[in-house]
Amino acid sequence: MPQADRNRPTHRLTRRTYSLTSRRGPTWPTLVLGTIAAAGFALVTSRDNSKKADALCAPPMSERDIREQLAKARIALDHEVATRLVMEQQASESLAEIHRMRTDLTFLKRQRDKSN
Structure with missing residues (x-):
């Protein structure tokens, strides 16, 4: 192979090693993290709503x-x-x-x- 061919980008691409990877990510950890995030959001939202309800139901001054x-x-x-x-x-x-x-x-x- 001539010296000029070794410096070409296509030559460098063919010298790399490639391996197969899965197209789908892990589903179980993603599901668990999504569930934890949803539960945290629900907890914060319910706390805010209960504070608002307490303020509305508070006895008059x-x-x-x-x-x-x-x-x-x-x-x-x-x-x-x-x-x-x-x-x-x-x-x-x-x-x-x-x-x-x-x-x-x-x-x-x-x-x-x-x-x-």
């Missing part, structure tokens, strides 16, 4: 608990309103300061340009 939650919500709302007012005041003060600084900057730039 007492009036005292409702009033406590309402009082906490009102306090939180008052705190948020006060915080928002302070933040808006600080923002307006910052904007006024920025406006004053820009005015001073333009004045100083004009003075510098006149002196040059």
